[in-house]
Amino acid sequence: MSEGQLKREVFYLPGGRSGAFVNHxxxxxxxxSxxxxxxxxxxxxxxGKKKVIDLYDSGRFENMCYGLVEKNPYLVYKLKEITNNKIKPSAVPNEIIMVSGKGLEYNNKFPEKVDIKSFSESDLDITDLWYLIGKTDASRGFLAQIEYQLGKDEEEITFDKIFDALSKGRIKVHGATNMSLMRDIKKWKVSGMFSKGVDKINFEDILKDKNTLTSFSTFLLETDQEPVAYAMILKNILEAKKRRLIKHRIVLYIREVSNFMRSGKGFEEWALCRRYILMIIREGRDLGIDIICDTQRPLDLPTMFRNQFGYYIAMKMNFGDAEKMLEVQEIPRNxxxxxxxxxxxxxxLATGMRWDAxxxxxxxxxxxxxxxxxxxxCLGKTKDWDTSDILKIEVNLEEEPKEVEDGKTMSHFT
Ligand SMILES: Nc1ncnc2c1ncn2[C@@H]1O[C@H](COP(=O)(O)OP(=O)(O)O)[C@@H](O)[C@H]1O
Ligand SMILES: [Mg+2]
Structure with missing residues (x-):
């Protein structure tokens, strides 16, 4: 294939042609770059063809601009020039969902186009809780007990119920573990993420509407809550597809994906999110979810993750990084x-079958x-949100800890 041979067609390539069988x-x-x-x-x-989700706003609202038409004369000129006048400036219908959170205390004025919504408590299920709070053998033991007890009555296990069981001492756990579990759960309860004061995110409705691009933002959440929100979004997408609720394919765009892949001390909360990304990228092709990621540091990504992509787009980068494209395809060194x-x-551009440059x-x-x-x-007219209602804490967190079985009260540990 000679250099530049397919230059003009390739803009359309990612959706069709060879793009059709190499999805991620x-x-x-x-x-x-x-x-x-x-x-x-x-x-x-x-x-319009697939449901598009732009997951990550990178803290700068970067994913919220699809509804604004490009007016910059230079960029408009360049757009027309490169596409042979085929593509003109235009917008796409864009729904922007901001996950409700404590940040509203500092800023409650947002453009009307930004909708603040919360998760259902049942979105965070017992398996997720294993990841989030099952840090020690003792806490895992507790979760197993609660799963067994509530599961017996076929009750839905919410963290509210777990909190209740802990504070009433219904399940035997050592005092220190009890406190640390309650502390972890409290964190989600007061985060605003599950607030009853705003509409809940209805994933089925969102995913069914393929004519609207949906952007999410975790701007209102604290850093350690963010990964939990992403995990729940990813999980809902995966489940909706698994349960065959959505017929069309879903395209999931994740910017700066290396931020999602951080692990080790200080990044424990990301484990759950990473788990869902890896599940989506592995099972997605068959289920009908296509992932598109961007990153500055592809070599920082876990190899098993990096190898799942079928379509690589290398923009300006160091020679050392660019050389890795040889793993994908025989590309002349020059x-x-x-x-x-x-x-x-x-x-x-490179796939296992071809390259273009x-x-x-x-x-x-x-x-x-x-x-x-x-x-x-740029998003225009703003609206004030009633913070008191959204951030109202629905449970009494001051409840006195009860006696635990071994006779010690938890106050020994405070
Ligand atoms: N193809 C392009 N033509 C002209 N300007 C571009 C083009 N791609 C990006 N830009 C401009 O360059 C800047 C950086 O682009 P961006 O896509 O945000 O970079 P990255 O995501 O690699 O950091 C933006 O201001 C954008 O408008
Ligand atoms: Mg970028």
């Missing part, structure tokens, strides 16, 4: 050697966030 895509490149622009360009073409010199939006991704037809852009301002 990885976009790698330096910061500012145009990864997210390319990612947004690819996913927005799927709106072509690889050009990758470190690529300009904005230029990329080398250089490909020019046009700027998005909608506005793509640049560093100077105030997204919240």
């Amino acid at each position: 895509k990885l976009i790698a490149g330096k910061s500012g 145009g990864k997210s622009n390319a990612g947004e360009f690819i996913v927005r073409q799927e709106v 072509i690889i050697g050009k990758v470190p010199h690529y300009g904005l939006g230029q990329a080398l 250089p490909v020019h991704f046009p700027p998005c037809p909608h506005r793509h966030k640049n560093p100077r852009m105030d997204v919240m301002k």
